[in-house]
Amino acid sequence: MRIQMRTEGGFAYIPGLSRPTILDSATLSPQESDEIQHLVSAVHFFDLPTLQEQTVHGGDQRTYKITIEDGVRSHSIQVTDPVKDPQLQALLTFVQQHASM
Amino acid sequence: MxxxxxxxxxxxxxxxxxxxxxxxxxxxxxxxxxxxxxxxxxxxxxxxxxxxxxxxxxxxASINAEGALHRVIYDDHGTMDLPGECVRVEGQHAIGDVAANEAYDALGWTHALYLQVYGRNSINDAGQPLDASVHYGTQYNNAFWDGERMIFGDGDNQLFNRFTCAIDVIGHELTHGVTEDESHLAYVGQSGSLNESISDVFGSLVKQYSHQQTAEQADWLIGHGLFTDKIQGEALRSLKAPGTAYDDPLLGRDPQPAHMDHYMHTVEDNGGVHINSGIPNHVFYLVATRIGGFAWEKAGRIWYETLRDPGLRPTANFRMFARLTMANAERMFGSNSRELAAVHEAWTQVGVQIPAFAKEY
Structure with a gap:
């Protein structure tokens, strides 16, 4: 499984932080690999709408564009802070903590 | 006389x-x-x-003398459950949490600027309580306005310190609420850049007002203190010199232009709202320093009246906004005033051509 995430928006546009980050489950420990598989399944990622529900108000929220490739399946979604689905937030947090540029 | x-x-x-x-x-x-x-x-x-x-x-000495200020600070305790636990409400003494107290104080100064200088009672001009949630998430590198409250992360302590440490950041976020209440400037492209710039302008004015600094004394930086000492940069943005706030091996270089010749056409960042805001930001700096004195008194008032001008459309571009700033400067200070001349010269200096008539929009 390969996960790409690009973070946009936020209080400032910072070039060095706008590049996409990549997480390849093959590089994770067996325990972490199981965890990411579980998180993706729990949120039914491949069935999620491309654009998640978000508030039309506010300013400076961060938007996350996530693409997951798993075998022949590939799906992309876009979600904006604050993320309302705790399972999707758990997936986001895991990717943020384990992905690299 | x-x-x-x-x-x-x-x-x-x-x-x-x-x-x-x-x-x-x-x-x-x-x-x-x-x-x-x-x-x-x-x-x-x-x-x-x-x-x-x-x-x-x-x-x-008593920023809540009129009883118009109602602050509520919540603590998310590192979660993302909003609003979190209520830890300090209006009138209570400081608590043992720096971030909560910084948010409380900065909300007070922001409210004071709007009420004392512009006669505006809170975000909606009807006494809306000012809610803020601190300690949002874990190592969360952002602050934002979600339409109801201001939300502040603690930073990761690698790149960013806690986002409450900069009073102008809090003024910036609250001003998003004011802009949303007044003009609905669309958060994309040039209207989005104006939206961002207005937040930077009044965020900077909150800081200047709290320090009683003149335009000449102010540093005109946004987010000074947010970067850790590992980062080569003094702030996130500079109204005085857009494009110079940071230059770091990891973060890259501050991408803000100060002139239309360097306007960045991009699909990222909602069409560059945090990038091209450098142009109207610099205009405000030029106007304020040309007029001199306290920037909130004249330059700030011109910008505030422009924000409230019924002619400011949600899709306004730089030219439309420029013309409205001139119209408001003329209305308030006269057609031969140095204030109007300062506004005209500033927009010209950054390469924004001002249409002569409203119909040219």
Missing amino acids: KLTTVQRYILPPHMLTALAQHGSPEQRAIALHMLGHDHSIRTVRMVQGLQVNHHHLSVQ
């Missing part, structure tokens, strides 16, 4: 304003009285600002 009854009724508003601000006590009283006969809410607000400006030092 002595005002007669006849003169009172033929003096244009900008002259009355000047008298209210700089005249003798008698002239000030008459001018303020006359301006009070103008039932324009905008003018009444302006007068309120003039009245309190002369007493700002004593007012500062």
Whole structure:
């Protein structure tokens, strides 16, 4: 499984932080690999709408564009802070903590 | 100069304003009285600002003297569950949490600027409570306005410190609420850049007001102190010198332009709202320093009246906004005023051509 995430928006546009980050489950420990598989399944990622529900108000929220490739399946979604689905937030947090540029 | 009854009724508003601000006590009283006969809410607000400006030092000591301020600070304790636990409400003493106290104090200064200078009572001008949630998430590198409250992360302590440490960041976020209430400037492209710039302008004015700094004394930086000492940069943005706030091996270089020749066409960042905001940001700096003195008194008032101008459309671009700033400067200070000249020269300096007539939009 390969996960790409690009973070946009936020209080400032910072070039060095706008590049996409990549997480390849093959590089994770067996325990972490199981965890990411579980998180993706729990949120039914491949069935999620491309654009998640978000508030039309506010300013400076961060938007996350996530693409997951798993075998022949590939799906992309876009979600904006604050993320309302705790399972999707758990997936986001895991990717943020384990992905690299 | 002595005002007669006849003169009172033929003096244009900008002259009355000047008298209210700089005249003798008698002239000030008459001018303020006359301006009070103008039932324009905008003018009444302006007068309120003039009245309190002369007493700002004593007012500062009690920024909630009018009982109009209602702050509520919540603690998310590292979760993302909003709003979190209520930890401090209006009137309570400081608690043992720096971030919560910083948010409380900065919300107070932001409210004070809007109320004392512009006569605006909170975000919606109707006393809306100011809610803020601190300690949002874990190592969360952002602060934002979600339409109801301000939300602040603690930073990761690698790149960013806690986002409450910069008073202008809090003023910036609250101003997003003001802009949303007044103009609905679309958060994309040039209108989005104007939205961002207005937040930077009033965020910077909150900081200057809290420090009682003149335009010449201010650093005109946004987010000074947010970067850790591992980062080569002094702030996130600079109104004085866009494009120079940071230059770091990891973060890259501050991408903000200061002139239309360097306007960045991009699909990222909602069409570059945090990038091209450098252009109107720099215009405000130029106007404020050309006029001199406290930036919130004249330059800030021109920008505030423009934000509230019914002619400011949600899809306004830089040219439209520029023309409205000139129209408001002329209305308040006169067609031959140095204030109007400063606004015109500033927009010209950054390469924004101002349409002569509204229909040219």
